[in-house]
Amino acid sequence: MRGFGFREHGGPEVLEYVEVPEPVPGPGEIRVRIEAAGFNRLDLFTRDGIPGVPIERPHVLGSDGAGRVDRLGPGVDGPAPGTPILLNPGLWDGTCPACRAGQECLCRQYRIVGEHTQGTAAPFVVVPARNVHPRPASLDVVAAAAAPLVFQTAYRALRTVGELREGERCAIVGAGGGVATAAIQIARMVGARVAVATRSREKGERAAALGAEPVVFDEETPLDKALWTWSEKQGVDVVFDSIGAPTLARSVRALARGGRVVVIGATGGPKVEIDVRPLFWRQASVRGSTMASAREFDEVLAHLAAGRLRPIVDRSFPFEAGREALARMDAPDLFGKVVLRVGP
Numbered sequence: 494m495r496g497f498g499f500r501e502h503g504g505p506e507v508l509e510y511v512e513v514p515e516p517v518p519g520p521g522e523i524r525v526r527i528e529a530a531g532f533n534r535l536d537l538f539t540r541d542g543i544p545g546v547p548i549e550r551p552h553v554l555g556s557d558g559a560g561r562v563d564r565l566g567p568g569v570d571g572p573a574p575g576t577p578i579l580l581n582p583g584l585w586d587g588t589c590p591a592c593r594a595g596q597e598c599l600c601r602q603y604r605i606v607g608e609h610t611q612g613t614a615a616p617f618v619v620v621p622a623r624n625v626h627p628r629p630a631s632l633d634v635v636a637a638a639a640a641p642l643v644f645q646t647a648y649r650a651l652r653t654v655g656e657l658r659e660g661e662r663c664a665i666v667g668a669g670g671g672v673a674t675a676a677i678q679i680a681r682m683v684g685a686r687v688a689v690a691t692r693s694r695e696k697g698e699r700a701a702a703l704g705a706e707p708v709v710f711d712e713e714t715p716l717d718k719a720l721w722t723w724s725e726k727q728g729v730d731v732v733f734d735s736i737g738a739p740t741l742a743r744s745v746r747a748l749a750r751g752g753r754v755v756v757i758g759a760t761g762g763p764k765v766e767i768d769v770r771p772l773f774w775r776q777a778s779v780r781g782s783t784m785a786s787a788r789e790f791d792e793v794l795a796h797l798a799a800g801r802l803r804p805i806v807d808r809s810f811p812f813e814a815g816r817e818a819l820a821r822m823d824a825p826d827l828f829g830k831v832v833l834r835v836g837p
Contacts, residue, residue: 496553496615497815497833502542508816511551513611516619518566523625525578528836529638529809530613531557534670534760537822539608549611554819556582556606558613559628559637560836569622577628579637580613580620582606583645583784587623598649598784605642605784613638614815614833623787629798639671639804639830644793645785646757647676650733652683653789654782655755659684661730664720664747665705666740668696671830672757674805676733677703682801685731688723690716699828703805716740720747728752728775738762741779748777756781805829 494515499507518524536554559579562572572578584604585592591599606612606620628637651657663680667673668691680687681704688708689700697707710719720729728749734741737759744754745767756779771777785793796802807829810818814833821831 494615494617496611497555497812498551498553498612498614499540500551502540504541505816505820507540508819510815511553513551513553513615516611516617518564518569518619520567521569521622522566522619523562523569523622524564524566524617524619525558525580525625526560526563526836527558527613527616527618528560528834529558529634530555530833530835531638531640531642531671532819532822532831532833533557533642534758534822535605535608535642536819540819543608546608548608553612553615554607555613555615555833556608557638557641558582558606558618559634562625563617566622572625572627577634578625579628579632579641580606580618581624581626581645581787581790582642583790584610584621584624595786595788597786603784614835616835626794629794631798631800632804635806635809635832635834636804638832639806640793640797641790642784643671643675643830644679644797644802644804645790646783647672647679647733648793649785649789650755650757650782651676651679651731654780655731655733655753657683657685657731661685662688662724662727662749663731663733664688664690664708664723664729666690666716666732666734666736666744668693668700668707669827670735671805672735673700674703674829675802677705678802681705682796688720688729690720693825695826696828715743717743717746724749731755733757736761738765741765742767745771745777745779748775750775750777752777754779757783807831809834
């Protein structure tokens with residue numbers, strides 16, 4: 494089976510179409526015929542190589558996928574072959590204390606499709622039956638492939654970990670990626686006042702169309718000062734930070750009393766030096782979050798089906814344009830998700 498990925502870790506030059514065995518569903522599994530695969534920043538990290546994470550090679554990229562049920566493994570009753578579906582890319586064992594408590598993303602065996610397993614940028618992928626969900630009628634296949642990872646990540650980070658409430662001030666640091674466009678919508682749905690902190694006025698204007706107030710920061714007006722002004726010198730209740738090293742210390746300084754920074758990534762680097770005094774004086778906190786529980790994923794799907802949330806697709810590409818599609822992830826004007834159209 495031919496998929497888009499790499500044989501060895503490295504930069505864009507290692508990307509190619511690789512041959513991997515066509516997967517066969519085992520007990521409790523479903524084989525999905527992929528029609529569209531969504532890319533995430535995780536795919537770039539996987540290509541580069543993640544310290545401590547062994548990755549099978551040759552490796553197929555892509556965590557998000559939408560398509561149709563192709564074949565049911567032993568013991569699986571449905572959905573029937575041909576059913577339009579999308580995938581939950583989070584994988585858990587279902588037996589540990591965290592899983593039994595309904596906190597699957599805290600499972601010690603937690604994995605992500607396309608990082609720890611072969612990904613969705615190929616004709617077929619096999620996943621546990623519980624990871625296959627009927628595609629909401631409101632989503633076409635490209636939109637469906639753009640939704641799962643970013644919306645579940647933003648939903649748990651803001652609703653569960655960040656405890657964002659109606660009427661609070663929420664700042665999304667960075668405006669262009671799929672997770673930011675998801676976070677804006679979720680914060681607005683909660684009833685929060687939402688700022689998007691960005692260095693790009695153009696991206697700020699596009700974020701405004703989703704209901705955010707653009708806050709442009711630069712060397713003269715750094716992030717914390719820009720957010721302090723936006724919050725009328727009250728501070729921000731929840732800061733959603735996916736960047737890390739360049740922004741996290743200033744995100745902390747922008748917090749209100751009792752405020753929370755939720756860290757969901759480190760695209761700008763993982764090592765951060767923080768002045769802890771604002772944390773104890775303001776009784777604030779820094780929290781980490783990744784992916785979501787099965788219940789939270791179901792809630793996201795319900796909001797998508799009802800039209801309260803909608804995937805933002807920057808661009809979709811044909812299967813043969815995999816290199817171009819992944820390169821788009823680094824484009825300075827990226828806004829939303831990049832999707833690879835795999836199937837017919």
